[in-house]
Amino acid sequence: MNTESLDTELIALLDRIGQQDEVALKALYDRTSSRLFGLALRILGQREWAEDVLQESFLAIWRLASDYRASLSPPMAWMGMIVRSRCLDLLRRRQADRSQLTQVLDDEYAETLEGDSPNPLDSTQASQQAFALHQCLGRLENRQREVVSLAYLRDLSHSELALQLRVPLGTVKTWIRRGLDQLRSCMARYA
Numbered sequence: 001m002n003t004e005s006l007d008t009e010l011i012a013l014l015d016r017i018g019q020q021d022e023v024a025l026k027a028l029y030d031r032t033s034s035r036l037f038g039l040a041l042r043i044l045g046q047r048e049w050a051e052d053v054l055q056e057s058f059l060a061i062w063r064l065a066s067d068y069r070a071s072l073s074p075p076m077a078w079m080g081m082i083v084r085s086r087c088l089d090l091l092r093r094r095q096a097d098r099s100q101l102t103q104v105l106d107d108e109y110a111e112t113l114e115g116d117s118p119n120p121l122d123s124t125q126a127s128q129q130a131f132a133l134h135q136c137l138g139r140l141e142n143r144q145r146e147v148v149s150l151a152y153l154r155d156l157s158h159s160e161l162a163l164q165l166r167v168p169l170g171t172v173k174t175w176i177r178r179g180l181d182q183l184r185s186c187m188a189r190y191a
Contacts, residue, residue, distance in 0.1 A: 010075035011068075018066035025062055032076065033058075036083045043087040048159030052169065053086045060086065094157075132190035136183050144179035147172055 010031065016024035033054060040050035040057075060082050068078055137145050147165070150156050158176070162169040 007070075007074050007076075011070045014061075014065045014068045014075055017062060018068065025058070028061070029058060032079060035076070036079060039080055039083050040087055043084065044090065046157075046159070048157070048163075049090060050087075052159065053083060053090055056086050057083045128190070132187060133183075136186035136190075139186060140179050140182055144175045144182070147175045148179040148183070151176055 010028065013024045013028040013031070017028060036057060037050055037054050040053045041047065044050050044053065057079070061079060064082070068075070072078075073081075137149070140148065143165075147161055150161055150164070151158070156164065158169060158172050161176075162172045165172065
């Protein structure tokens with residue numbers, strides 16, 4: 001099939017999706033998902049992440065199809081931009097999550113590691129913070145404590161955690177978010 005007839009077919013599917021036609025969404029998915037998945041995989045480099053992004057992208061296509069204008073871009077280019085944007089969003093979120101955690105840890109370690117040997121005050125403060133963290137971690141539900149520990153101490157991704165723990169990805173993300181929120185508020189009491 002040549003590019004022009006493919007574009008015509010995809011434009012027609014997007015028009016139907018814009019009218020909330022689920023059958024058209026399935027047809028569009030069957031027709032384009034392998035190419036869009038390949039794009040996500042090239043950008044992200046990890047299959048699990050690319051699968052997540054592909055799913056998010058098709059949800060976005062479902063929501064945005066009524067806004068698509070064939071006069072502005074070919075359908076594959078439009079969908080490719082959605083996939084690319086979702087990939088970059090994921091990479092930014094992962095980098096921000098890691099940099100925020102490492103910044104906090106770096107700040108704490110910088111205070112305790114000034115000079116060649118620790119002074120007693122720094123050692124005492126570090127012990128108090130370790131005690132506070134231990135207490136706060138102890139207040140988390142077992143599963144929340146487990147995923148937070150694995151995510152940040154072993155540097156496992158959400159997808160890796162879901163596979164290892166054999167639970168849905170959304171559940172892992174919820175446990176981590178809730179666990180970190182509880183840790184934040186608990187640690188604030190010790191500050």
